[in-house]
């Protein structure tokens with residue numbers, strides 16, 4: 120079972136334009152600092168936050184309990200000019216877990232409802248003995264040599280965004296999520312997706328847009344361990360220890 124948390128800034132839209140539109144640079148600083156702050160606090164408990172849309176962030180939070188969520192929520196409220204509400208859900212697939220988390224929060228009212236602040240809506244938490252996270256770290260082959268050092272930076276960004284769209288569209292059909300994490304890298308919480316299914320998606324994308332991908336897959340009880348195993352599996356592909364385009368590493372504990 121995987122646990123996903125939706126982190127939503129309370130009543131953020133109206134706040135950004137009250138009393139007049141706030142300087143965009145200040146909003147970018149706030150969003151970036153909030154993301155880093157949440158990443159640090161959830162990572163301390165083995166979680167992993169994806170910036171998603173910044174006003175709405177999704178995190179894999181296996182091992183992060185109700186008290187942990189409350190403490191993080193209170194800490195943000197103490198130090199920021201905004202507050203956050205959170206929804207938590209658990210399921211066999213990441214898509215279903217985030218759907219439950221979102222629905223739990225939506226039941227407390229709208230994102231811009233003035234009556235809804237610092238809500239913690241828990242649909243379900245993963246039990247320790249059922250905690251399982253599968254994460255794929257997906258990377259574009261040789262982007263530095265083939266694109267970054269060759270074509271204009273914006274054109275490379277366009278291609279990376281196109282790859283992201285194709286991956287999201289194909290992975291959502293398997294109940295998996297996909298997040299851009301920087302450079303030419305994506306992470307996919309993908310409980311329930313077998314390596315053959317991921318390989319098929321990689322092959323389809325190469326056929327459709329001529330972009331070669333590779334993926335390390337990590338399986339562990341927490342996001343932190345699964346992501347690290349995915350990184351190690353990806354390094355094994357880079358290092359030529361395997362010629363597979365999808366390489367899996369499991370938690371040995």
Ligand SMILES: Nc1nc2c(ncn2[C@@H]2O[C@H](COP(=O)(O)OP(=O)(O)OP(=O)(O)O)[C@@H](O)[C@H]2O)c(=O)[nH]1
Nearest residue numbers: 258259260261262263264300301302303304350357
């Ligand atoms: N967030 C994140 N970014 C990474 C990671 N590894 C690389 N990057 C980013 O991705 C960019 C490209 O790095 P690489 O993927 O190693 O370069 P590459 O040219 O694709 O080489 P290969 O991946 O070996 O084919 C770097 O400039 C970083 O911005 C990672 O593990 N996490």
